[in-house]
Amino acid sequence: MMVNMTSTLPFGVYVHWPFCLSKCPYCDFNSHVRHGAIDEARFVRAFERELAATAERIGARTVSSIFFGGGTPSLMQPESVQAILDAIAKHWTVAPDVEVTLEANPTSVEATRFRGYHSAGINRVSLGVQALDDAALKELGRLHSVQEALDAVAVAREIFQRYSFDLIYARPRQTLDAWAAELKRAISEAAEHLSLYQLTIEHDTPFAALHAAGKLKVPDDDLARHLYDLTQAIGADADLPAYEISNHARPGAECRHNMIYWRGHEYAGIGPGAHGRLNLDGRRVATETEKRPESWLMRVEATGSGLTVDEKLTPGETADEYLLMGLRLAEGIDPQRFSALAGRAIDPDRVSFLREQGTVEMTADGRLRVTQSGFPLLDAVVADLAA
Numbered sequence: 001m002m003v004n005m006t007s008t009l010p011f012g013v014y015v016h017w018p019f020c021l022s023k024c025p026y027c028d029f030n031s032h033v034r035h036g037a038i039d040e041a042r043f044v045r046a047f048e049r050e051l052a053a054t055a056e057r058i059g060a061r062t063v064s065s066i067f068f069g070g071g072t073p074s075l076m077q078p079e080s081v082q083a084i085l086d087a088i089a090k091h092w093t094v095a096p097d098v099e100v101t102l103e104a105n106p107t108s109v110e111a112t113r114f115r116g117y118h119s120a121g122i123n124r125v126s127l128g129v130q131a132l133d134d135a136a137l138k139e140l141g142r143l144h145s146v147q148e149a150l151d152a153v154a155v156a157r158e159i160f161q162r163y164s165f166d167l168i169y170a171r172p173r174q175t176l177d178a179w180a181a182e183l184k185r186a187i188s189e190a191a192e193h194l195s196l197y198q199l200t201i202e203h204d205t206p207f208a209a210l211h212a213a214g215k216l217k218v219p220d221d222d223l224a225r226h227l228y229d230l231t232q233a234i235g236a237d238a239d240l241p242a243y244e245i246s247n248h249a250r251p252g253a254e255c256r257h258n259m260i261y262w263r264g265h266e267y268a269g270i271g272p273g274a275h276g277r278l279n280l281d282g283r284r285v286a287t288e289t290e291k292r293p294e295s296w297l298m299r300v301e302a303t304g305s306g307l308t309v310d311e312k313l314t315p316g317e318t319a320d321e322y323l324l325m326g327l328r329l330a331e332g333i334d335p336q337r338f339s340a341l342a343g344r345a346i347d348p349d350r351v352s353f354l355r356e357q358g359t360v361e362m363t364a365d366g367r368l369r370v371t372q373s374g375f376p377l378l379d380a381v382v383a384d385l386a387a
């Protein structure tokens with residue numbers, strides 16, 4: 001049967017695998033290290049139950065993307081990934097061109113599972129390379145070397161039509177020249193997509209403690225700004241322009257799953273600490289599940305769902321989220337959609353003020369977007385425009 005994609009709004013399923021082999025000192029994602037064995041089959045049964053409960057609640061959908069994120073989902077057995085994909089296909093229609101991404105850490109052990117993931121239905125991998133500098137990898141607490149990461153990229157290239165990898169820049173002591181060389185080398189290994197994140201010192205991480213004690217010096221605002229500008233210029237020169245503040249792709253090769261978040265479409269969040277946004281009875285509903293893996297497991301086993309937050313958003317909140325997420329994109333937002341969501345237009349005086357400052361602009365087709373020079377000030381721009 002042909003599926004008419006034009007009449008179907010995107011719908012994504014996010015699956016969170018919360019375990020890692022070790023905790024990187026900069027990371028505040030919901031990731032946990034367990035020294036004993038993890039009962040993976042039991043977790044998979046809980047994922048299946050939570051999927052069933054979500055499907056029962058929201059009814060029919062056509063799934064356009066699935067994303068296994070973490071944590072480290074590349075620690076999962078391919079059979080577990082297969083079982084979860086089967087459960088998704090049991091409850092919903094899966095679009096023929098569905099994008100199915102798995103986040104992988106680039107160690108040799110994990111690369112041995114890539115073929116199994118491909119057979120299970122994964123068609124895109126996103127590898128956490130983080131740096132092409134062994135000393136930096138060590139400082140970031142990574143368990144892989146540059147060579148091991150590049151070998152994993154090569155395996156990914158052989159098996160998957162689509163792959164991406166992540167780098168973190170604005171690292172301690174990083175100079176403009178060093179980053180330019182590293183980024184160009186990365187681009188020579190990249191295919192269609194790269195995620196380039198500026199190092200953020202997150203609260204309550206070992207990096208935050210070191211930073212507060214003056215033992216971890218990161219680039220100051222000026223250098224960080226130059227590093228950002230350099231990243232934009234090198235990416236654009238290599239035909240990998242930024243389509244989102246930290247994501248670069250060849251036109252057409254954007255991560256469709258993440259576009260669902262940034263364009264304000266609908267997604268289900270499955271697994272410990274997963275967030276979702278559902279459209280139910282004309283309202284936008286925000287969901288969140290229990291973050292601690294074992295508590296999530298017990299909750300799902302007892303009630304069928306790990307939900308801890310299940311909240312109808314107000315029109316103002318829905319519109320603000322659209323603004324907050326949409327302005328991260330180079331394409332910006334549709335002001336009419338904002339008005340329809342908020343029940344009022346974006347304040348024209350604020351838009352004029354920001355346009356005069358050069359931080360936002362209107363496109364020829366009437367969209368509002370942040371300018372290249374406005375992107376480093378994105379938080380302030382959003383705060384100014386929010387409902």
Ligand SMILES: C[S@@+](CC[C@H](N)C(=O)[O-])C[C@H]1O[C@@H](n2cnc3c(N)ncnc32)[C@H](O)[C@@H]1O
Nearest residue numbers: 026027029070071072105128166197198199200
């Ligand atoms: C869910 S995380 C990790 C995926 C995978 N476990 C890994 O580490 O390779 C996704 C990405 O966020 C980025 N990231 C995590 N913490 C960060 C931070 N504090 N600053 C900048 N980027 C960060 C990393 O590039 C990472 O690959």
Ligand code: SF4
Nearest residue numbers: 020023024027031071
């Ligand atoms: S960066 Fe990745 S591997 Fe490191 S702790 Fe976070 S989720 Fe785990």
